[in-house]
Amino acid sequence: xxxxxxxxxxxxxxxxxxxxxxxxxxxxxxxxxxxxxxxxxxxxxxxxxxxxxxxxxxxxxxxxxxxxxxxxxxxxxxxxxxxxxxxxxxxxxxxxxxxxxxxxxxxxxxxxxxxxxxxxxxxxxxxxxxxxxxxxxxxxxxxxxxxxxxxxxxxxxxxxxxxxxxxxxxxxxxxxxxxxxxxxxxxxxxxxxxxxxxxxxxxxxxxxxxxxxxxxxxxxxxxxxxxxxxxxxxxxxxxxxxxxxxxxxxxxxxxxxxxxxxxxxxxxxxxxxxxxxxxxxxxxxxxxxxxxxxxxxxxxxxxxxxxxxxxxxxxxxxxxxxxxxxxxxxxxxxxxxxxxxxxxxxxxxxxxxxxxxxxxxxxxxxxxxxxxxxxxxxxxxxxxxxxxxxxxxxxxxxxxxxxxxxxxxxxxxxxxxxxxxxxxxxxxxxxxxxxxxxxxxxxxxxxxxxxxxxxxxxxxxxxxxxxxxxxxxxxxxxxxxxxxxxxxxxxxxxxxxxxxxxxxxxxxxxxxxxxxxxxxxxxxxxxxxxxxxxxxxxxxxxxxxxxxxxxxxxxxxxxxxxxxxxxxxxxxxxxxxxxxxxxxxxxxxxxxxxxxxxxxxxxxxxxxxxxxxxxxxxxxxxxxxxxxxxxxxxxxxxxxxxxxxxxxxxxxxxxxxxxxxxxxxxxxxxxxxxxxx
Amino acid sequence: xxxxxxxxxxxxxxxxxxxxxxxxxxxxxxxxxxxxxxxxxxxxxxxxxxxxxxxxxxxxxxxxxxxxxxxxxxxxxxxxxxxxxxxxxxxxxxxxxxxxxxxxxxxxxxxxxxxxxxxxxxxxxxxxxxxxxxxxxxxxxxxxxxxxxxxxxxxxxxxxxxxxxxxxxxxxxxxxxxxxxxxxxxxxxxxxxxxxxxxxxxxxxxxxxxxxxxxxxxxxxxxxxxxxxxxxxxxxxxxxxxxxxxxxxxxxxxxxxxxx
Ligand SMILES: Cc1cc2nc3c(=O)[nH]c(=O)nc-3n(C[C@H](O)[C@H](O)[C@H](O)COP(=O)(O)OP(=O)(O)OC[C@H]3O[C@@H](n4cnc5c(N)ncnc54)[C@H](O)[C@@H]3O)c2cc1C
Ligand code: SF4
Ligand code: SF4
Numbered sequence: 001x002x003x004x005x006x007x008x009x010x011x012x013x014x015x016x017x018x019x020x021x022x023x024x025x026x027x028x029x030x031x032x033x034x035x036x037x038x039x040x041x042x043x044x045x046x047x048x049x050x051x052x053x054x055x056x057x058x059x060x061x062x063x064x065x066x067x068x069x070x071x072x073x074x075x076x077x078x079x080x081x082x083x084x085x086x087x088x089x090x091x092x093x094x095x096x097x098x099x100x101x102x103x104x105x106x107x108x109x110x111x112x113x114x115x116x117x118x119x120x121x122x123x124x125x126x127x128x129x130x131x132x133x134x135x136x137x138x139x140x141x142x143x144x145x146x147x148x149x150x151x152x153x154x155x156x157x158x159x160x161x162x163x164x165x166x167x168x169x170x171x172x173x174x175x176x177x178x179x180x181x182x183x184x185x186x187x188x189x190x191x192x193x194x195x196x197x198x199x200x201x202x203x204x205x206x207x208x209x210x211x212x213x214x215x216x217x218x219x220x221x222x223x224x225x226x227x228x229x230x231x232x233x234x235x236x237x238x239x240x241x242x243x244x245x246x247x248x249x250x251x252x253x254x255x256x257x258x259x260x261x262x263x264x265x266x267x268x269x270x271x272x273x274x275x276x277x278x279x280x281x282x283x284x285x286x287x288x289x290x291x292x293x294x295x296x297x298x299x300x301x302x303x304x305x306x307x308x309x310x311x312x313x314x315x316x317x318x319x320x321x322x323x324x325x326x327x328x329x330x331x332x333x334x335x336x337x338x339x340x341x342x343x344x345x346x347x348x349x350x351x352x353x354x355x356x357x358x359x360x361x362x363x364x365x366x367x368x369x370x371x372x373x374x375x376x377x378x379x380x381x382x383x384x385x386x387x388x389x390x391x392x393x394x395x396x397x398x399x400x401x402x403x404x405x406x407x408x409x410x411x412x413x414x415x416x417x418x419x420x421x422x423x424x425x426x427x428x429x430x431x432x433x434x435x436x437x438x439x440x441x442x443x444x445x446x447x448x449x450x451x452x453x454x455x456x457x458x459x460x461x462x463x464x465x466x467x468x469x470x471x472x473x474x475x476x477x478x479x480x481x482x483x484x485x486x487x488x489x490x491x492x493x494x495x496x497x498x499x500x501x502x503x504x505x506x507x508x509x510x511x512x513x514x515x516x517x518x519x520x521x522x523x524x525x526x527x528x529x530x531x532x533x534x535x536x537x538x539x540x541x542x543x544x545x546x547x548x549x550x551x552x553x554x555x556x557x558x559x560x561x562x563x564x565x566x567x568x569x570x571x572x573x574x575x576x577x578x579x580x581x582x583x584x585x586x587x588x589x590x591x592x593x594x595x596x597x598x599x600x601x602x603x604x605x606x607x608x609x610x611x612x613x614x615x616x617x618x619x620x621x622x623x624x625x626x627x628x629x630x631x632x633x634x635x636x637x638x639x640x641x642x643x644x645x646x647x648x649x650x651x652x653x654x655x656x657x658x659x660x661x662x663x664x665x666x667x668x669x670x671x672x673x674x675x676x677x
Numbered sequence: 678x679x680x681x682x683x684x685x686x687x688x689x690x691x692x693x694x695x696x697x698x699x700x701x702x703x704x705x706x707x708x709x710x711x712x713x714x715x716x717x718x719x720x721x722x723x724x725x726x727x728x729x730x731x732x733x734x735x736x737x738x739x740x741x742x743x744x745x746x747x748x749x750x751x752x753x754x755x756x757x758x759x760x761x762x763x764x765x766x767x768x769x770x771x772x773x774x775x776x777x778x779x780x781x782x783x784x785x786x787x788x789x790x791x792x793x794x795x796x797x798x799x800x801x802x803x804x805x806x807x808x809x810x811x812x813x814x815x816x817x818x819x820x821x822x823x824x825x826x827x828x829x830x831x832x833x834x835x836x837x838x839x840x841x842x843x844x845x846x847x848x849x850x851x852x853x854x855x856x857x858x859x860x861x862x863x864x865x866x867x868x869x870x871x872x873x874x875x876x877x878x879x880x881x882x883x884x885x886x887x888x889x890x891x892x893x894x895x896x897x898x899x900x901x902x903x904x905x906x907x908x909x910x911x912x913x914x915x916x917x918x919x920x921x922x923x924x925x926x927x928x929x930x931x932x933x934x935x936x937x
Contacts, residue, residue, distance in 0.1 A: 267867065267868070267871070270868075270871060272871040272872055272874045272875070273874070273875060275868075275871070275872065277868055277869060277872045279866075279868060386864075386866055387866050387868060387869065388863070389754070389863035389864045389865050389866055389869065390863045391861075391863070391864055392861060393861050395864075396861060396862070396863075396864045399864055400864065403867075404690060404693075404709060404711065405693070410692075412692065412693050412695075414695065490866055490867065491866075491867075491868070492866055492867025492868040492870075492871070493866070493867050495867075496867055
């Protein structure tokens, strides 16, 4: 069938009947593929009724993050690589599908789409898309062997996948070249790469018989490699192709804010006689089906690891390894038919210090291109460890302090008497004395018990009084919000504290809470609502920003120092408060404000979060020291923070590196208060 | 399989005891109560033995005004049941009375192989109860234990002494008094404490124990307990390091703190 109209000549050079044989050969591969998918779905234990809830949001996530890969492309090289390979493969898939429609369906009705103009475009476009695939693979080689990116892990499986893709890309062009060499067509040059290859064969005057033999052999090889890769998709890392779509779709089941931990029960609604005592995860079976599905979406890309402060500090934790190890365990334990997954800690799969090293900074959540939250797995494992209660001395002490003294410092309530006395002499009233106050100013444990952090309160009081804001404190009645208990996994203790506070707030009719601690802020704002506490929660950066904007406070004495700003995880990345502190610093320091490398959502943790302030994990370096060095590299003489724990961590860091003289640490309220004098 | 009795004392949380500003007497009633620290170590050790060898762990507690919640904490840690005697008469109990009461209570429980105590209690720190218990039962006791292992039907114990560690063995039944170094007690989570209400707490009346008046009369009478009032002198010395050292030495000699 050779005519003047360009047309796709499927099976042209293959012996008759090849199409039938090919379909027969395809059957076992397809069966293997389907069986694999079936197995995966069984392993997840998908709860189908949840399938279509919240459909628009879920589809939105699927389109944005899986189809359009909005997070993948945030990184230049890695993003470009993936986009090229991804679009190359998708294009080839579309090309093959068109052939299928053309040959296996339309041909039976004496119809054809792959002809004429459209066919010529088809050839040209897909020749081009194949090049994209090869370009992507070239970047892959570059990243692996020339740039040698540290976060890229080696598995033999990855080599095979690379070779498979490379083989498909190359043999596609060779087949095209051979075809055009054996049976030249006037429109051949539309397949510009194939044509070039055929010209090459012509230059060597390849024997036509040999060319035909090679063509047929290669044709089958190409088909078999394709089938194999598809068949092995559910059994290999290639599964991420599908799991990513699933994970993006179902990620809506997880709270979008990584600062809000799920509330598995309400302690005040539990019947102690009957309630099941189960919390957190000790085995992959203990995770939800969505979380298991999420594990399969992991591509081992290592972006989470590269962003992780605990990893950078040489602790045993890497969020990527957490996800990868859980994924392997899910495959392994479920493959063995001996029932039930293993205890992750007893089996030595996860080391306890891996989960304790996590500062819950959420950098991994931010970094993951496929919407996995390594953090959520870590927190569930912590809950299981804490439920069992075999914690080390420091953690035990902190939790005991919370239950006996209602603060993690373990200082008796009367320790703060003198400080409260001082505040009273500054004119600060308690809610009991001034029940009409607009704001409850929540001091927080750090500033109640730590001498340096008390300075923040003094500055805030100055600012609030200068602006004429009507506020009151709780005084002796203030307890911990419960954040350290929750982050360490002691859900019951957290809820006990939270419920006590909520009751107290109710008695005082509290509506607006002002706090300078991002952890208190996050807990009140994101976590109290689950327990029935709904308030307008304001961080002091927000209020100060508002007071400056509205002119209720005016900086009188401009600052002379160079300032840089550290975004606290729980304020910046987790709660999106990034502009406010910058606006404040700009208005008091103007052009003497210099930014660090990593800011805003990409800021780096001080190391205190997730209750890490209260215990030690073996490590080679400290997050606070790494970050302090970044701050000093800007040439700033003052590092401004927005969190009392950041303040303490960096203060310690200056002592560790002996930089007390070089860089000063100030809370943002202190900076503002200074300019008011 | 060993069945273990653990003696738990409820004491005032001494870190929260404040002396009365005038009389300087410790205001014990105002401080929250807790299980004496050493006793949590004893319980933890009992639980570890149970995890390894099987058996039951029974907590016993005698005193005045015993708080149920604290007993439940012990049950949440893993004790199987608890026996409690709560009676105002025990408020003034000393080591003698406590040991007699505990012994009478333990006799009611039935079979046991080992009694674990703290080496002393957090509030009164008398180092009495364990050895006295052993005397009443006429069985061996080992104190200051920092490590313990069951071995050939007996118990091998590492005992912290001033000169070093003594390793000793005793046959069972025996009394073991443990120190803080022996382990880190597990912390029962609140969820566990709630669930522990399913475990039995047996309340026994003091009168049911058949103790004589003599057994219930403390051998020691505490006349007075007072906090020390320490005032710093706040002496500031100024000058060059050499001079300062000279002046400081003179003061120390003057005060009789250092002999010339
Ligand atoms: C430094 C010091 C030295 C003393 N030396 C002497 C002395 O040499 N001779 C003397 O006669 N008196 C002495 N006393 C005083 C007197 O013995 C104590 O007041 C008395 O022993 C009180 O016992 P305790 O509460 O301290 O318990 P301890 O005997 O210290 O308690 C040890 C363990 O017994 C168990 N136990 C104790 N009470 C209970 C309870 N109510 N329920 C369950 N288990 C319990 C616990 O496991 C506890 O850890 C001394 C006191 C002090 C402070
Ligand atoms: S939350 Fe932060 S510390 Fe924890 S694993 Fe993720 S990046 Fe690392
Ligand atoms: S969890 Fe996400 S960021 Fe981390 S390795 Fe897996 S895919 Fe990459």
